[in-house]
Amino acid sequence: MTASTPASLSERLTALRDFIVAKKQAAFRRDVDWDVALPNRADLTTARCARAAEGLVAVLAEESKTPVFLPGERIALTRTVRNLPSRCSEAETAELRKSAYLHEAGVVFNVSPNYAATIRVGLDARRAEIVERLERAQAESDAEGIDFLTAARDSVDAILRLAESYRAAAEKAGLTEIAATLAQVPRRGARTLLEAFQFFRILHYSLWCEGAYHNGVGRFDQIFAPYLAADLAAGRLDRDGARELVAEFFLSFNRDSDLYIGVQQGDNGQSLMLGGCDSTGADASNLLTELALEACGQNRLIDPKINLRVSSATSFDLLKKATELTRLGLGFPQYANDDVVIPGLVKLGYDLADARNYTVAACWEFVIPGVGSDVPNVAAVSFPAAVDAVLRSAEATQAAETNDFDAFLALFRAELFRRADEIAKSLERFDVLPCPLVSLLCDGRVEAARDAASGGKYVNFGIHGTGVAPAVDSLFAIKRLVFDEKLVAPARFVEILDADFAAERFPEAAELLARTRRLPKMGNDEPEPDALAVRVLADFADSWEGRRNSRGGVFRPGTGSAMYYLWHANELPASPDGRRRGEPFPANYAPSLGVPIRGPVGVVASFAKPDLTRVVNGGPLTLELHDSVFSFDDGLEKVARLVQFFVKRGGAQMQLNAVNRDRLLDAQKNPEKYRNLIVRVWGWSGYFVELDRPYQDQIIRRAETTFPT
Template sequence: MTERIRNLRKFFIEEHQHRAHRKAPVDPFLLAAAFREQNLPDTERAVKRLVYMLDEETPLLFPEQTILFLRTNPTLQALFTEEEKEALAAEYRLHELGELSNICVDYTRFLKVGFPGMRSRLEAQKNKFVSCGQMEKAAYLEGQLAILKALESLILRYRDAASDAGNTLSADSLTRLLSDVPHTLQDALQMQRIIHFTMWCAGNYHNTLGRFDQYMMPYLRADLDAGRLTEESALELLEEFFLTFNLDSDLYPGMQQGDNGQSMVLGGMTPEGKDGFNLLSRLCLQASLELRLIDPKINLRVSKNTPLSIYELGTQLTKQGLGFPQYSNDDVVIPGLEELDYRTEDARNYAVAACWEFIIPGRGMEIPNIDALCFADVMRKAVTGHLADAPDYTSLFEAVTEKLQERVDEMCENTKNLYIFPAPFLSLMMDGCLENGRDISLGGIYNNYGFHGTGLATAADSLAAIKKYVFDTGEIDRKELLDAMEKDFDGYDRLLHLLRYEAPKMGNNEELPDSIAGDLLEAFARAVKGKKNVRGGCFRAGTGSAMYYLWYSKDMGATPDGRRAGEGFSCNYSPSLFIHSKGPVSIVKSFTRPCLKHTINGGPLTIELHDTLFRGEESITKVAALVKSFIDRGGHQMQINAVNRDTMLDAQKHPEKYHNLIVRVWGWSGYFVELDKEYQDHIIKRMELTV
């Protein structure tokens, strides 16, 4: 890390000095109230809000910066008043905040034509619509032109401010961007920063970065060939660019601080079927390693052909406690997407959404986190309703699949009548929107929905215990088990200990619970197969939990695996919190036994390793080999936490000492001391699985 980057990191990240220059917060419903009085339609509101947000920004730059744009207006204006939003929620299904989120745009649609080229395309297409009498479509593009005008005005103000400050490098870069496409990495990164900045100002969130190394590599190659950059100076530029993702992130919405969706994908197969890992991929890993920040969140696409050396590069980041990279297996993901009718070139070009879900840059108006199935819940309902009279395990499992199907049918029904706020700026970077004068919120090339799947290990372990102890050996009386569950195991200490600590557990390489988990996943995949949402897309089953591992477990009674009422499930696709683990190799073997190609919405195996394991280079190779074995055995996704229980317990007592302590939460990394205590406690509990 150069001295300049160290200075910028200290100024922005450690001391947050730039935040003192922000304006005071204002009423977030100021614009919405005016919109309501004028009875403005939603798209016009979205345009006027973004124009307002850009107009309200004051150029802010500091010494040693070369990549500009900082938020000075901390208040995102709402599109609707609270009363209007309540009325919308009563009439429609609103997903999360209602704003468009968690998709991946095609940044090259801007980068390849530049700001002037985009303006020309909009004007030409608008004129076509006018000549055809399609005035509504023409008006939509007119709104996008208004946004572009406001954005170019802000760029001009930044250009002038940079010039006045003597920052000729930035001033010249912005001057070029106002009149031409980017030709250098400096200009391309500055343009990317402007676009990403604007997406957040537009109210969109979980704004992912897609396959950054693929679309930025041409600029790096041109600079290296022309002698404008060396690898060292390119790394410095990348590190400054990476810093920008951490400057305004405290203003971004999320379930917890750090849950902002700024994910970056590196490596993987290209649309042409070639290996995409390149020099920029390597430099991005190095930049993240040196900066040690939670953003951007690195995702590494790998396959059986990926050499161990690349896994070792990723493991260096894990060693630093970043909680990433998250690994995604092309050998599983690409065929799985193809089975769901994704075009081969699109499947090969997949990116990762905010957490782990697989999406297609520039082509998908997909909602990969629209709801979640709780395996533990459908299992528990089947057990409490049918175990007493079930003649055998097969009939009990049939009851489980019936409950699972009922829940899936309910979730599918709940996705109808969906309303998403318009996103005219994002639509500029989505295929077909400009050409058809249509907002991406109304649909894209792919319109699929994804369901998470939480509590899998709890369900599999519970059914394994019932099969073994109730039906196979008769060691447990079914009435006794049901009574114990109803009483939360109070007075059933022997039974609780047997189920909790001695019964078969997924994660110990035991055939019984692992095969049951596979049966449950296949049942989930069958339950959604062939179903279509109202936009014509399919439903995708997944193994991720998001926050549901705590949400759904809070109010759930005791389960047959010895879990007591209210205790949490494991996070994502992982062993239960009560397993006496035989080690990570057994976990990998267990979690690669099920076929994962049909539950292709994503959801990683999450493993906690004690940070002392990473002493010495030999440990790097061993952990890298563990990840490689998971991929080679057919695992779909994996992420590793390098954590220390004592450190986290001390951080709860003395948070002021641990501002830089990073942990992997569910599909994102955050600062431990910024998490709510329930999430802190769960991560500490997961430490009991560490080796």
């Protein structure tokens, strides 16, 4: 692998980056009064797709009025309309939610569209395909099909009009390269890498304008490899020129991202995947894989968020290159292990070729580009809450009296099944509003004449699992202190937990707290707690196996927490592992906060023990490394070895972060000095100073346990 990474961006891109970081493009933004612009909305019951399309068409029409070019850019398109029309009125939303469960915003989101197919053939060809199918639908009087296909056609037309307005404006402004690019795409298929990037930019931007959010980027190095190859063969690009173009493309993800707010600023789902294998299982990493890692290191911005597929076959050189980004403190790449994820997806019923093509949706949920209409974050189970519920039961007291910890574990298993029943029932009347443009980018939807909202090849539901480690630590504490040592009875323990271990009310509370905190915890490669972890996740997998959802799909349990690590923790009093009331859980799949952990090796070893192929919805093992680990030359290599160890031991997904607690504390006090300090939150990187305080505080607590100590 040639190591020709220049230390910095070109002068042109440095200026463009500075412009974007200073948010100067925000000066072009304006608000639109959508009540005035969209006085008569399509009927929500009979023309759901038309309702979606009219919003997109209106937004793009507004955008067409004000083309904007940032200084020096080669890839155009910048949002100028700050606010988007809402899909439904409040009354309509309330009405919808009365009769069905609408997830989050209630629209198709969190999928990985198949951009590649459309970039290859162009929108004229896609339009012809739609029109041809529409004629059939009309002949068949297929009202739903007509609604969808008309909306898809109108969406395409709106995009073409927008692109044409940009082309004309570029020509007028003397921006001949942009004008030439837009003369080809999106109308016709891309021929060069620049055209392909511009085409992607238009599609991705339009998805947001449709109201779809958390739009994943997909397998970047696979989508764009053919165009790079063509440019290299024709002599249009060399390696350095290609990297510069990739860097500019990545910059474009940061232009409008402040308008794409999830639960927190930065939670915008602009995640991309690198590496992995092709449909035959052969290593598919290529030059673009490297260039993407390098360009990302040059930009040092939070978007796009980088994921890297690795396996026992991944070259050590590639791992070292990836670790460079960890060293920079960007909070990525996030690693996914093909050796575990692919077999896991196959077990869930994905075709092998599809499983081999997996990527992530917004954060870390595994989906298949183009064919995955899964809802990978539909609900979450709190493991600590299940432990808490069992401890409170009369059966737990009985089990303690007969000193039968296996009976206690059986109760825990039953509790997980009960919670699965409850969640599955709450999702029986699942409904989702269509996104015709997203659907156009999903395989086979035009031919089916149906929006992705009504189905697709994979329509599975992902279930997060929050607080694995606190639950395991709690179960172990119960085993040791309630069953083995009989220090406290279940009912008494519950009272003490409800009182947050108040020593003034319970004489034994102080000792109990001291004892439980010092017990072995998950994350030290200790047989006893780890055996419980294996059991908890096996029970979780069992509790969902064989269930079908209302759309005909299966349920996919996983080890991710998303933002539930705060929400679920707030729902509980203190817990048996010694967590006090108000203290958060670890994010995703990680040791409990503040527990004694010897190092990252034991963490990887412990967290790789459960059969992760059965809980493969996604959810990274998260480790914080102290940034001093990189202060020696070979620190990089050693961290890369840790990734190899994770692969070898059968980990599924891992997130390594280089942090410095002192710097985080200083940033809380002096945010103005740390505008660009990047941290990993729960599956995405964001700017530390833009996060709400509870999220900042949790990251600081995580940083208390960094390695090496």
